[in-house]
Amino acid sequence: MEVVAVIDFETTGLSPAQGDRATEVAAVIVEDGRVVDRYQSLMNAGVRIPAFIEALTGISNAMVRSAPPAGEVMREVSDFVGDIPIVAHNASFDAKFWDAELARVQRSRRQEFVCSLLLSRRLFPLAPSHKLGALVEYAQLPVAGRYHRALADAEMAASLLLRLEEELRQRHRVPQVSVELLRRIQRVPKAQLQKCLAAFTRA
């Protein structure tokens, strides 16, 4: 598989359109089946973190207050990622914060997102849940740290991506997994998965 960046945001809520902002971002670079580089930073967007989010993430208002400005962090992380494909767990969530925070520093996204949640629903249909934590347990992946911290979640999503790649190679006999294949799989109706994979499988 080509080089990809797996990212994760912690935020003050679910919707940038409702005023929610990022509080932490992490990106790990996956190359040749392993993580080869990492970026992580808290970020100060100048907004208050609700108490239940503090409890969920362990990221407090005091921690964010002493963090670098959000714009500075977004410039750094977007430079770190560059134009390589981005993967995230429930990518529609991370993509909307990525776009919203980049827009605040007059930048725009240069690549499509790949979603490990959509891939997992198709490739691990028997998993009891497709939450990141449940998939880590289901696939017996290492717990990289505290859930709901950006770097730990990005590392675990990267492990999940590599496990999905292995599933495609071993169970589905796809000789060469590409980002293009992942993009097709995450959009294909479940009933058409086998037909989709057949086009990428050598006899």
Add this chain to the structure above:
DNA sequence: TGCCAGGCCCTCTTTAGGGCCTT
């Protein structure tokens, strides 16, 4: 005033509703 996310996906569907995921 009152409301407040949104995309995916299943089904007792398609003239819709509700659960799953992300924080």
